[in-house]
Structures are given as C-alpha cells and as structure tokens.
Amino acid sequence: MIRIEELLEQIADLTAEDQDEFEVTVQLQDPLSADELKSLIDKIPLPQELCDFYALTNGMQLLSEELFDADSLQYVQGFITFHSFGNGDFTCIATKKSEYPEGSVLFMNHCPDSVVQVADSLCDWMEKVVSEIQSKGGLLHPADYYRHPDEQGVYSHVLNELKSKGDELHS
Numbered sequence: 381m382i383r384i385e386e387l388l389e390q391i392a393d394l395t396a397e398d399q400d401e402f403e404v405t406v407q408l409q410d411p412l413s414a415d416e417l418k419s420l421i422d423k424i425p426l427p428q429e430l431c432d433f434y435a436l437t438n439g440m441q442l443l444s445e446e447l448f449d450a451d452s453l454q455y456v457q458g459f460i461t462f463h464s465f466g467n468g469d470f471t472c473i474a475t476k477k478s479e480y481p482e483g484s485v486l487f488m489n490h491c492p493d494s495v496v497q498v499a500d501s502l503c504d505w506m507e508k509v510v511s512e513i514q515s516k517g518g519l520l521h522p523a524d525y526y527r528h529p530d531e532q533g534v535y536s537h538v539l540n541e542l543k544s545k546g547d548e549l550h551s
Contacts, residue, residue: 383429383503384429384432384433384436384502384503385432385436387503387506387507388408388436388437391406391442391506391510392406392408393406394406394443394510394514395443396443396444396513396514396517397517398443398444398513398517398518399516399517399518400517401517404441404443404444404513405441405443406440406441406442406443407440407441408436408437408440409437409438409439409440409449410437410438411434411435411436411437411438412434412435412438412450416438416450417431417434417435420434420450420453423455424453424455424460424475425455425475425476425477426460426475427460427473427474427475427476427482427483427502428483429473429483429501429502429503430460430462430473430483430502433447433502434450438450439452442506442509442510442513443509443510443513443514444513444518444519445463445509445513445519446463446464447462447463448461448462448463448464455475456472456492457477457478457492457493458474458475458477458478458479458480458492459472459473459474459475459478459486459488459492459495460472460473460475461488465521467521468490468550469487469488469489469490469521469522469550470487470488471485471486471487471488471498471505472485472486472488472492472495473485473486473502474486480495480497481500483500483501483502484497484499484500484501485497485498485499485500485501485502485504485505486498487522487535487538489522489538489542489547489549489550490550494542494545494547494550496537496538496541496542498534498535498537498538499534505534508533508534509534512533512534516533519533519534519535520533520534520535520536521535522535522536522538522539522542522549523549525538525539526539
C-alpha cells in the first residue's frame with residue numbers, strides 16, 4: 381500500500397490547465413470501509429494495488445480523467461475496467477485470471493479480445509497520465525495519434541501494437 385499511498389499524497393494538490401485553459405484538479409473520494417472492500421473483493425478478484433487504491437479513495441478525479449468508484453467497476457474476462465474514454469474504449473487492469481501480468485494496465489479497444497498493455501502497474505499508469513495531462517493539457521486517446529503520429533504519450537504505441545496483432549482501432 382505504501383507506493384499508492386505515497387503517490388496519492390504527492391499528487392493530491394496538483395492542478396493543471398486542460399486544452400481549453402481551464403484548471404483541472406485531483407479530487408480524492410472517501411475510501412471504502414473494510415466491509416465494503418471485503419464485499420468488493422468477494423465479487424471481483426482485485427489485484428493488490430487496486431485493493432490498496434480503494435482502501436484510500438473510492439475512485440477519483442485525476443486532473444481531467446475520472447477513475448471509477450467501486451460501484452462502476454466492471455469485471456470482464458480477467459480484466460477490471462476502471463477508466464473510460466466515453467466511446468466504448470476503456471483502461472483496465474489485469475487480474476490473475478488474464479493472460480497478462482496481474483496488476484498490469486491495458487487499453488481495451490471496445491472488448492477484452494483487443495487489449496494492449498500501457499503500464500506495468502496502476503501507479504505507473506497514474507504517473508504517466510499526470511505527466512501527459514500536465515504537458516499536453518489532456519490525455520490523448522489512441523485515435524489522436526492518427527493526426528499526430530510523432531507525438532509521444534501513454535497510448536502512443538497502441539495503434540502500432542493493434543496493427544501488429546492484425547487488429548485495428550474500433551471507433
């Protein structure tokens with residue numbers, strides 16, 4: 381729990397300007413109670429880092445991006461969705477029931493059959509997201525890299541990775 385707790389403490393007071401020059405902030409929520417967390421674990425096989433996250437905050441606003449509260453989590457074929465792009469694409473975390481390393485973070489291209497790893501852990505993903513929002517004013521979706529192929533970011537490799545798997549980005 382130490383790493384996620386330290387990260388949340390480090391970013392709790394961060395602000396950034398979004399692409400429209402509005403200030404965006406980090407907003408933590410009240411944590412789940414021990415009973416609520418146990419109930420969640422009984423329903424969904426949470427990786428330890430995600431358990432630790434919900435023991436500290438039940439979802440959050442990470443500058444311009446929302447991380448789901450416990451009631452909004454969905455468990456699908458070994459993955460837990462915790463962030464949405466609003467178009468059917470999600471960011472998810474692998475459980476031990478997936479073929480990916482438990483706790484790794486992946487881009488889900490509309491369905492669990494089309495995923496690409498984007499970070500080794502939730503903390504790693506959050507650090508990358510904060511950095512991207514602070515430098516670019518927002519988190520780029522993989523489709524944004526069609527227009528800006530030389531841009532680098534959390535999801536910049538997704539298009540090429542999908543193509544190498546014989547897949548394409550669904551819209």
